[in-house]
Amino acid sequence: MSWQAIFAAMLPEHILLAGLVGLIVLEIVADHPRGSLGVSIVTVCLAAVAALALNLGGVHADPFPGQYSVLPGMSLAKALVLAFALPVLLFAREERTNLRFYPLLLSSLYGFCLIVSAESFLTLFLGLELMSLPVYVLVLLGIRRPDSAEAALKYLVLGGTATALFLMGVALLYGGAASLSIAAFATALHSPDVMARAAVVLIVTAFFIKAAIVPFHAWAPDAYEGASIPVTAFMATIIKAGVLLAVVRLVGTEPLARPMIDLLAILPLVSIVWGNLAAMRQTSFRRMIAYSSIAHAGYLFYAFLGDGATRFQGVVFYLVAYGLANLLAFAALPRGGEDIAADRLDNFKGLFRRRPYAALMIGIAMLSLAGIPPFPGFIAKFLIFRNVMAAGYTTYAVLGLVGSYLGIYFYLRVIQFMFMSADEPEKAPGTVRIALAASVLCLVGIAIFALLPGFVLARL
Amino acid sequence: MADATLLSIVLYLPLAGIAMLVAVARGNDELVRRISLAVMTLQFVLTAVLYAHFDGAVAGLQFETRTPWIADWGVYYHIGLDGMSILLVLLTAFLGPLVVAGAFSAITRDVKLFYAMVFLIQFAMLGTFVAQDLFLFYLFWETMLIPMFLIIGIWGGERRIYATIKFFLYTAFGSILMLAAVIYLVYSLQQSSGITSFAFTDLYKAQLPLSTQVVLLAAFGLSFAIKVPMVPLHTWLPDAHVEAPTAGSVILAGVLLKMGTYGFMKLGFPLFPDATRMLVPAIMALSVISIIYGACLALVQNDIKKIIAYSSISHLGYVMLGLASLDLVGIQGAVIQMVSHGLTAAGLFLMVGMIYERCHTRDLAAYGGLAKLLPVYSVYFMVLTLASVGLPTTSGFTGEFLVLLGAFRASWQMHLQGATLPLVLSSLAVLGVVLGALYMLRFAQGFMFGAAKAPHQPLQDLGFRERAILAIIVAAVFWLGLFPEGPMQKTEQAAKQYRELVMTERLPGGAR
Numbered sequence: 001m002s003w004q005a006i007f008a009a010m011l012p013e014h015i016l017l018a019g020l021v022g023l024i025v026l027e028i029v030a031d032h033p034r035g036s037l038g039v040s041i042v043t044v045c046l047a048a049v050a051a052l053a054l055n056l057g058g059v060h061a062d063p064f065p066g067q068y069s070v071l072p073g074m075s076l077a078k079a080l081v082l083a084f085a086l087p088v089l090l091f092a093r094e095e096r097t098n099l100r101f102y103p104l105l106l107s108s109l110y111g112f113c114l115i116v117s118a119e120s121f122l123t124l125f126l127g128l129e130l131m132s133l134p135v136y137v138l139v140l141l142g143i144r145r146p147d148s149a150e151a152a153l154k155y156l157v158l159g160g161t162a163t164a165l166f167l168m169g170v171a172l173l174y175g176g177a178a179s180l181s182i183a184a185f186a187t188a189l190h191s192p193d194v195m196a197r198a199a200v201v202l203i204v205t206a207f208f209i210k211a212a213i214v215p216f217h218a219w220a221p222d223a224y225e226g227a228s229i230p231v232t233a234f235m236a237t238i239i240k241a242g243v244l245l246a247v248v249r250l251v252g253t254e255p256l257a258r259p260m261i262d263l264l265a266i267l268p269l270v271s272i273v274w275g276n277l278a279a280m281r282q283t284s285f286r287r288m289i290a291y292s293s294i295a296h297a298g299y300l301f302y303a304f305l306g307d308g309a310t311r312f313q314g315v316v317f318y319l320v321a322y323g324l325a326n327l328l329a330f331a332a333l334p335r336g337g338e339d340i341a342a343d344r345l346d347n348f349k350g351l352f353r354r355r356p357y358a359a360l361m362i363g364i365a366m367l368s369l370a371g372i373p374p375f376p377g378f379i380a381k382f383l384i385f386r387n388v389m390a391a392g393y394t395t396y397a398v399l400g401l402v403g404s405y406l407g408i409y410f411y412l413r414v415i416q417f418m419f420m421s422a423d424e425p426e427k428a429p430g431t432v433r434i435a436l437a438a439s440v441l442c443l444v445g446i447a448i449f450a451l452l453p454g455f456v457l458a459r460l
Numbered sequence: 461m462a463d464a465t466l467l468s469i470v471l472y473l474p475l476a477g478i479a480m481l482v483a484v485a486r487g488n489d490e491l492v493r494r495i496s497l498a499v500m501t502l503q504f505v506l507t508a509v510l511y512a513h514f515d516g517a518v519a520g521l522q523f524e525t526r527t528p529w530i531a532d533w534g535v536y537y538h539i540g541l542d543g544m545s546i547l548l549v550l551l552t553a554f555l556g557p558l559v560v561a562g563a564f565s566a567i568t569r570d571v572k573l574f575y576a577m578v579f580l581i582q583f584a585m586l587g588t589f590v591a592q593d594l595f596l597f598y599l600f601w602e603t604m605l606i607p608m609f610l611i612i613g614i615w616g617g618e619r620r621i622y623a624t625i626k627f628f629l630y631t632a633f634g635s636i637l638m639l640a641a642v643i644y645l646v647y648s649l650q651q652s653s654g655i656t657s658f659a660f661t662d663l664y665k666a667q668l669p670l671s672t673q674v675v676l677l678a679a680f681g682l683s684f685a686i687k688v689p690m691v692p693l694h695t696w697l698p699d700a701h702v703e704a705p706t707a708g709s710v711i712l713a714g715v716l717l718k719m720g721t722y723g724f725m726k727l728g729f730p731l732f733p734d735a736t737r738m739l740v741p742a743i744m745a746l747s748v749i750s751i752i753y754g755a756c757l758a759l760v761q762n763d764i765k766k767i768i769a770y771s772s773i774s775h776l777g778y779v780m781l782g783l784a785s786l787d788l789v790g791i792q793g794a795v796i797q798m799v800s801h802g803l804t805a806a807g808l809f810l811m812v813g814m815i816y817e818r819c820h821t822r823d824l825a826a827y828g829g830l831a832k833l834l835p836v837y838s839v840y841f842m843v844l845t846l847a848s849v850g851l852p853t854t855s856g857f858t859g860e861f862l863v864l865l866g867a868f869r870a871s872w873q874m875h876l877q878g879a880t881l882p883l884v885l886s887s888l889a890v891l892g893v894v895l896g897a898l899y900m901l902r903f904a905q906g907f908m909f910g911a912a913k914a915p916h917q918p919l920q921d922l923g924f925r926e927r928a929i930l931a932i933i934v935a936a937v938f939w940l941g942l943f944p945e946g947p948m949q950k951t952e953q954a955a956k957q958y959r960e961l962v963m964t965e966r967l968p969g970g971a972r
Contacts, residue, residue, distance in 0.1 A: 352570075372632075373602040382639070386533070389643045390650075398640045405636045412609070412628060420613040420621055454530035 001063065009061035009070045011050040012078055013113050019043025020106045027099065037093055040102040044085045044109070051079035051113075055459075062119075066181060069119045074245075076459060077316050078116050081241045085109055087327045087438035088238070092230040100141060104134035105234065112242040118249055121170045121180045128166070131242045132159050132210070135235060139227045151219075151226025158219040162209035169202030186254040203250070204263060210243040211297040212290075214271040221282075224290035225343070232286055233330040236293050237323035244300050244315050253308030264304045265396050271298035272400055276407035285333070285343050288410060289326065292369060295407055296322050299384055302400055306387025313460040314384050320456075321368065321380035321449055328442035329365035331435040332358045348414060349421040359418040361439050368446065370411035371404055376449035383457075463513050466506060467523040467539065470553065471586050473503045474579035481576050489571040493564055496575040500556035500582075507553035514546045516950040519957060521592060522546075530595070534656035538593040543954030544725060544795050545589045547947055548718055551802045552585050554936065555714045558929050562810045563707040566817055567615055574615060578707060581607035585715050589722065594642055594658040597727075602635055604716065608708065616703040623696075623703035630696040634683030641679035645731065648672070652968065664730055664961055667968040673735035680728045687720030688776050691750045701769035702822070706813025709765065713772050713805035718798045721779045725794070729783065730961035737962065741881050743784040744867070748885045748892075750777030755895035759902065762824045764815075767903050768808045771848065774892060775801045781889055782863035786962055790866015791955040792948055797859030799947070800940055804848040804856060807933040811841055814926055819915045824903070829912030836921045838908050840930040847937045849900045850893060855940035864889060 007014065022039050054075035061070040085105065092101055111130025118124035136159065140152040170180070172195050177184040185203065188196035205216070212220040224232045256264070275295030282288040300322075303314035334347075334355055352359035368375035381404060388397040449456060477499035484491050514522055521540035529537040541549065559578060567574045584607065587600035605628055613624035642658075649666040650656045657663070668676070686693045697717075701709050729736040736743070754773030761767045775797065782794030814837070815830075816822060831838040847854035850861070867889060871882035922930070940947065 352573075356573075367606060372606065373599040378599075378602070382643070385640070386643050386647070389640075390647050394644065397643070398637075401636050401640050405633055408632050409625070409629065412625060415609075416613060416621055416625070419610060420624075454528070454532060454535070457530065457532045 001061065005061060006063040009054070009059060009063045010068075011054070012047040012075075012082065013110060015043060015047040015050055016106050016110045016113065019047075020103055020110065023103045023106065027103075036099050036102045037089065040106060041086065041089050043106060044082055044089060047109070047113075048079045048082035048086075051075045051082060055079060064119075067120050067123050068114075068117050070117055073312055073316075073460065074116045077241075077245060077312075078113055080316065080320050081112060081116075081238055081245075081323075082109060084237050084241070084323050084327060085234075087331055087435070087441050088230050088234050090438035090441070091233060091331060091435045093435070101138065101230070104138050104141075108132075108134040108138075108234070109238070112238060112245075115242050115246045115249065118246070119182060121173075121182060121184075124182060124246060124249065125163075125166070125170070128210075128242075128246060129163065131239065132163075135231070135239060138231045138234070139223050141228065141231065147222065147226040151222040154219045155223040158209055158216070162206040165202045165209070166206035169199045169206065172196070172199035172202065182250055185250045186252050189251070189254055189256065189260050200260070201263065207243055207247050208267060211240060211300070212271075212294050213267050213297050213301065214274045214294060215267075217271065217275070217294045220294055221287045221290040224293070225284055225286045229330055229333065232289070233327055236289060236326045236330075237319075240293065240297065240300075241319045241323065244297075244319060247301075247304065248312055248315050251304055251311065253311065255308055256304070261305055261393065264301055265393070268298035268301035269396065269399055269403065271295060271301075272403035273406060276403060276410070279407070279410045280413075282410070283345055285345055285348070285414075288345065288414075289329070292407070292410075293326070295403075296369075299381060299400065299404070302388055302396070303384050305391055305393050305396060306384070307391050310387040310390075313457065314387050316460050317383055317449075317453075317457065318380040320445075321376035324442050324445045324449065325365045325368035325375070325377055328439055328446065329362050329369075331439035331442055332361035332365070334358055345414065345417060348417040351418040353422075361443065362418060363415050364443070364446065366411040366414050370408045372408070374450050376446055376453070379449065379453045463510065464523045464525050464540075466510055466513075467541065467590065468525060470503055470506050470510060470549075471539065471583070471590060473499060473506070474583040474586070477579040478576045481572050481579070484572065486572075489568075492572050492575055493560070496560045496578070497557055499579070500553075500560045503582075504553045504557055507550055510541070511546055511550050511950075514541065514543075514950055516543060516952060519953040524592070526592075529593075533595070533658070535595040535658050536593050537596060538659060539587075539590040539596070540592050541590060542957070543951040544722070544958075545954075546950060547795055547799055548589050548715075548722060549586060551718075551799050552582065552589065552715050555710065555802065555806050556582055558806065558810065558932065559707045559710050559714075561925060561929055562710065562813060563705070564925065566706055566813060570614060574611070574707075577607040577610050578711070581611070581711060585711075585719070588719060592660050594646070594660065594663060594727070596658075598635075598639065598642060601719070601723075602632075604719070605631055605635075608711070608716065611708040611711070612700055612704045615705040616708065617705075618703070619699070620703045623699040626696050627700040630686055630693075631683075634686040637679040638683035641676045645676055660726070665966075666731070667966050668732070670734050670738070670967060673732040674739070677728060677732040677735040677739070680731070681724070684720040684723035684728050685746075687723065688717060688750075688780065689720065689773060690746050690777070690780065691753045691773065694750070694754070694773050697773065698766050698769045701772075701809075702763060702765045706809060706816070709769075709809040709813070710806045713768070713809055714802045717772060717776055718779075718802060721776060721783065721794070721798055724780070725783055725791075725958055730958060733962045733964055733966050737786075740784055740786065741879065741885075744781060744871075744882055744885045747777045747780035747784060748888050750774065750780065751889055751892035752777075752895065755892050755899060758899040759895065763822045764812050764824050764827075764903065764907070765809070765822050767824070767899065768805060768812065771896070771899065772801065772805050774896060775805070775848075777892070778860055778863045778889070781867050781886075785863075785867045785870040786959055787866035787870040788952075788955055788959055789862050790870060791958060792951050793859055793862025793864075793866055795951045795955065796855070796940065796944060796947065797863055800847070800855035800859040800937070803933055803937050803940070804844055804854075807840075807844045807930060807937070808848065810929060810933070811837070811844065814922065818919050821915055824906050827907050827914050828910045829908065830914065831908040832912045833914055833917070833919050834921050836927065840922075840927075840934060841908065842904060843934050844930075844937070845900050845904045847934075847941070849897045853938065853941045855937045855944075858941055858944045860893060864893075 111127045114127030136156045173184045209216040275291045279291035368377035371377045371381040524540035526538040584604040591597040609628045758770035779794045782790040847856045850856035867886040871886045875883045
């Protein structure tokens with residue numbers, strides 16, 4: 001490959017890196033760097049466009065053979081998830097976030113891009129750590145919240161555990177296959193060898209922790225509640241996407257058989273049920289969203305029950321539909337003051353009277369998350385359950401659907417509070433603002449996914 | 461074809477209505493009401509044109525539009541009308557302006573959102589009736605829940621939150637199982653014939669073993685039976701009706717409940733014909749239980765809205781009986797009964813709303829001798845009551861009579877073949893007519909005759925708007941009662957097609 005081709009294949013990463021360096025330089029030279037937000041937005045947009053161009057150009061490339069590869073489908077996934085960073089940055093403006101936020105966000109995105117392109121466990125590990133480490137700091141940056149430190153620590157410890165399990169699994173695989181290629185994982189899925197099986201279990205568990213699958217989910221509610229809104233949104237969408245796409249990289253299109261299917265299905269099913277049940281009792285909006293994301297992680301892992309070719313499509317479509325709804329909810333969330341009380345579900349009471357458009361947008365987001373047609377959340381669930389059933393796992397599909405039914409109530413409760421309660425909250429949050437630009441962006445995305453799902457699916 | 465465009469216009473007009481409402485300045489409620497009424501009236505006029513253009517002699521769909529939508533899954537955007545859906549679309553469009561006009565004085569809070577939700581539910585209901593692709597049908601079917609959830613929950617009575625969440629969770633549970641069945645059905649079709657399609661016409665060809673058919677029919681049937689509602693899945697209905705604002709009750713009783721019977725007629729029975737034929741006695745039994753149980757409960761209610769709510773359960777039992785009879789007359793009677801119940805129940809709920817606005821109570825015991833206090837009101841009330849009971853010359857008579865005739869003809873045949881249960885059930889169904897007369901006349905007697913009493917006197921008799929609404933409904937009731945051959949002729953081909961589909965054996969070759 002010519003150096004130009006190598007450069008072009010990694011253009012999204014290069015742009016992110018350039019933006020990151022730019023931000024650091026800006027912080028060194030300027031006393032009050034006002035441009036951080038602008039630089040980040042431009043960087044993210046350019047990186048997403050570059051990834052999209054790689055997809056449209058159908059670029060297949062191996063800039064670093066055996067370590068890093070570029071495939072059109074993965075480039076599209078990069079483009080879509082990088083685009084998620086745009087609304088996150090737009091909320092950050094509303095939040096008057098600590099300036100450290102921007103470089104950390106970009107470096108986490110860089111890690112995400114590495115994961116999606118990883119061909120070897122080395123790249124994958126680098127990507128995972130580069131994506132996760134900045135987030136531990138980002139959670140801590142919500143320092144005005146008393147719980148941030150505790151939340152960040154829990155997240156760090158569990159994240160570290162996941163990393164350790166992952167490394168042990170990789171070591172076992174390396175012991176068997178003498179190769180660090182991620183293809184070793186797919187081979188190990190069929191291997192009767194105990195060591196290979198143990199490796200698979202360790203690695204899958206690591207990803208269950210990172211994706212907050214029950215019973216490894218306990219960090220999520222604390223981290224989601226402790227962090228500031230942009231960071232919560234970032235964790236709920238982009239980090240989750242990174243983790244799931246890492247699993248897609250590993251499992252690939254490999255046909256799966258019984259014991260592995262159960263490994264990939266049982267805990268996610270428990271997550272769906274438990275996440276939805278636990279969400280019903282929450283009084284904090286963000287804790288509720290955390291439990292909802294635990295349930296959604298379950299649906300996402302369900303995508304792996306489908307036949308090989310359908311998995312990538314299922315995961316990406318679901319991630320985008322789920323991410324858009326989450327981002328819309330966070331964008332429209334009335335904010336003011338950083339105290340956790342502003343986040344209480346009670347404050348949603350009568351929101352429609354005070355802020356009709358915010359209430360309508362949160363309502364749309366909730367219905368989409370609940371999987372009520374005609375919103376994209378429904379089409380995404382339909383896609384996943386259709387694939388599961390087509391692969392012959394009818395029981396898992398029906399149980400998952402029934403589990404998703406349990407989730408309807410708590411989303412409805414938010415709508416009930418916003419539209420049907422006349423009670424004003426005891427202490428109305430000070431200045432009520434919503435991130436308008438971000439919410440319009442998400443609404444447009446939701447409309448595209450709802451009206452033209454065929455168009456989107458054909459490109460995945 | 462021009463008429464196909466007209467159908468699309470009718471379908472999307474409510475969305476245009478919402479767009480117009482959004483543009484209205486905040487606080488200008490009067491304009492919102494006028495726009496809503498104008499759009500709904502226009503929709504009805506256009507639907508009437510469609511109805512006039514509908515050719516009853518042609519079998520199959522008319523005014524079709526079909527374009528690929530989600531190509532990967534074989535999902536088409538496919539809408540069109542057959543002989544049954546045209547009548548239900550006409551009913552929906554007919555009730556639209558009446559619902560809007562009926563809510564003029566009752567809804568004073570969040571007026572814009574209210575009419576937007578009425579438009580949204582109108583859109584979803586019409587969409588459900590015109591959809592010819594199962595995916596599209598499911599989308600519309602579920603979309604209906606959202607506006608109804610808000611209509612009951614925002615503008616309802618005291619226990620509205622309980623009622624609306626119960627309504628939503630009940631119906632959503634049915635829908636989830638139906639979704640599983642939909643996916644399974646489409647997947648089985650793909651396995652057996654290689655076609656990936658959600659089109660009704662393709663799914664009608666799916667060959668499934670009997671056991672699968674029974675399970676899938678149960679899943680679809682649960683969803684539809686909750687909507688109808690059939691005993692014992694009816695408990696959401698009285699709560700929803702009692703707590704809903706008048707407009708909500710009218711939409712619920714007028715159209716939404718027909719979704720269930722329409723679903724059975726269009727999907728449940730024809731998709732799984734062998735299971736259906738096997739289960740006919742059971743379905744008939746459930747229908748008759750609904751008829752009698754609903755009537756018995758209506759007989760002992762003291763809340764006037766509950767009386768009509770339970771009477772709905774009873775009346776829709778007839779529809780199910782007609783559909784299950786698999787007799788041409790019975791099927792057509794079922795369709796007429798659906799429309800007839802839509803008219804009378806909508807009219808009665810509107811009248812209950814009118815008296816509630818004046819007296820603020822729904823307790824039957826608080827009323828008496830309204831014939832003296834509100835003479836005009838009482839005349840309309842009596843006419844609608846008698847129509848509901850099934851007095852000849854009104855629509856109620858046509859529907860019930862045809863259903864019972866069909867049920868007897870079918871069960872006599874079964875009796876000759878040795879099955880006596882259906883005949884017993886059909887005879888019991890006649891008892892429902894007697895019970896119907898009993899509870900409606902008890903209601904009318906307590907309400908209108910005897911010593912004159914009512915809270916918040918002096919009462920004002922009906923105004924022009926209210927008289928106009930009721931006169932239109934009463935006219936429709938008599939039209940359907942005196943000249944049923946017009947609608948019957950339009951439904952004949954569709955009824956034949958339904959019967960043919962359900963009577964054809966569709967088990968996979970040789971397998972059981």
